[in-house]
Amino acid sequence: MSSAPRGTDTTFALGGTLTVPRLGFGAMQLPGPVGGPARSPVESAVVARRAVELGALHIDTAAFYFSAGGVRANDILRRALHPYPEGLSIATKVGPIRNEDGEMVGEADPGQLRAAVRQNLKDLDLDALDLVYLRVGRLSGSNGAPLGDRFAALARLRDEGLIRHLGVSNVTGAQLAEARAIAPVAAVQNRYGVLDQDDDALVDTCAAAGIAFVPFFALGGSGGSLSDAALRKVAERHGATAHQVAIAWGLARSPAVVQIPGTASLAHLEENMASARISLTEEDMALLAA
Numbered sequence: 001m002s003s004a005p006r007g008t009d010t011t012f013a014l015g016g017t018l019t020v021p022r023l024g025f026g027a028m029q030l031p032g033p034v035g036g037p038a039r040s041p042v043e044s045a046v047v048a049r050r051a052v053e054l055g056a057l058h059i060d061t062a063a064f065y066f067s068a069g070g071v072r073a074n075d076i077l078r079r080a081l082h083p084y085p086e087g088l089s090i091a092t093k094v095g096p097i098r099n100e101d102g103e104m105v106g107e108a109d110p111g112q113l114r115a116a117v118r119q120n121l122k123d124l125d126l127d128a129l130d131l132v133y134l135r136v137g138r139l140s141g142s143n144g145a146p147l148g149d150r151f152a153a154l155a156r157l158r159d160e161g162l163i164r165h166l167g168v169s170n171v172t173g174a175q176l177a178e179a180r181a182i183a184p185v186a187a188v189q190n191r192y193g194v195l196d197q198d199d200d201a202l203v204d205t206c207a208a209a210g211i212a213f214v215p216f217f218a219l220g221g222s223g224g225s226l227s228d229a230a231l232r233k234v235a236e237r238h239g240a241t242a243h244q245v246a247i248a249w250g251l252a253r254s255p256a257v258v259q260i261p262g263t264a265s266l267a268h269l270e271e272n273m274a275s276a277r278i279s280l281t282e283e284d285m286a287l288l289a290a
C-alpha cells in the first residue's frame with residue numbers, strides 16, 4: 001500500500017519568504033466563545049505556550065476574538081508569548097466589525113481597516129504584522145462582493161511596512177483574483193475540511209499559485225461534529241481519533257494546506273499536534289474523498 005504525500009512535518013513558504021510549519025494553532029478558542037462566557041486567561045496562556053513548545057509556530061488570531069468578559073485572544077498571546085520566540089509567526093484578520101456581544105454588525109471601510117491594523121500592532125506589541133487577512137462576508141460564506149478598495153487599503157499598509165504579507169479570507173475564486181490583481185496574496189483562509197470539501201478547486205488554485213490555503217473549521221468548528229463512518233474507519237486503521245485524521249487529511253490533501261486547529265484544551269492540543277505523525281495512505285484518501 002503506497003503512502004499519499006505526507007506533508008505533516010513540512011513547512012510552507014508564505015509569500016515565498018516566510019517559512020511556517022504546516023501544522024499551526026488557531027487562537028479563537030482561547031478567550032472563550034466569541035461573545036460568550038470567558039475562559040481563564042491564565043489557563044489559556046498555558047495552552048498558547050504549550051502550542052509553541054510543541055512546534056505550532058504559526059498562530060492565527062484576530063482582535064475580534066474576545067469573550068463577553070472582555071478577555072481577548074491577542075492579549076492572551078502577548079502576555080503568554082512576548083517577547084515572541086524566533087521562528088514564530090502570527091497571522092491576524094481585519095474586516096468584520098463586532099459589537100460588544102460579539103455579533104458581526106458590519107464590515108470595516110478602508111479607514112477602519114487602518115485603525116484595526118494599528119489595534120493589532122498595539123495589542124500584540126509588534127512593529128509589523130507577519131500576515132494580515134482581509135476577512136469578508138459572513139461565516140456562512142462569502143457574499144462575493146468586490147473587495148478591491150479594502151484590499152488596496154491593506155496593500156498600502158504593506159507598502160508602509162506595517163504588514164509583511166497579505167491574505168484574504170472567506171472568499172470566492174473571483175474575489176481572490178480581484179485581490180491578486182492589486183497586490184500579492186500569500187494566503188487564503190476559507191472554511192474547509194474533510195467533511196466540508198466544497199472549496200476543493202480553490203485549494204488547487206492556491207497550490208498552483210504558491211498561495212497557502214489555511215482552512216478554518218477543519219475540525220468542524222465549535223460544537224461541530226466529526227461523526228462520519230469513513231472518518232471513523234480511517235481513524236481505527238491508524239489507532240487515531242477522528243480529529244487527528246481530519247488534521248492529517250488536510251495536510252495530505254495539498255502541500256499548500258496550513259492547518260490551524262483551534263482548542264482551549266491542553267489534552268486536545270497534544271492530540272492535535274500528534275496528528276503530524278499520521279501518514280494517510282492513498283486508500284485512506286480515496287475513502288475520505290468527497
Ligand SMILES: NC(=O)c1ccc[n+]([C@@H]2O[C@H](COP(=O)([O-])OP(=O)(O)OC[C@H]3O[C@@H](n4cnc5c(N)ncnc54)[C@H](OP(=O)(O)O)[C@@H]3O)[C@@H](O)[C@H]2O)c1
Nearest residue numbers: 026027028060216217218219220221222261262263264268
Ligand atoms: N477566517 C474566518 O472567518 C475564521 C472563522 C472561524 C475561525 N477561524 C480561525 O480558525 C481557527 C480554528 O477554528 P475553530 O477553533 O473555530 O474550529 P476548529 O479548529 O474546527 O475546531 C475547534 C473545536 O473543536 C474542538 N476540538 C479541538 N481539538 C479537539 C480534539 N482533539 N478533540 C475534540 N474536540 C476538539 C474545540 O474545542 P476544545 O476547545 O474543547 O478543544 C473547538 O470547539 C480559529 O482559532 C481561528 O483562528 C477563522
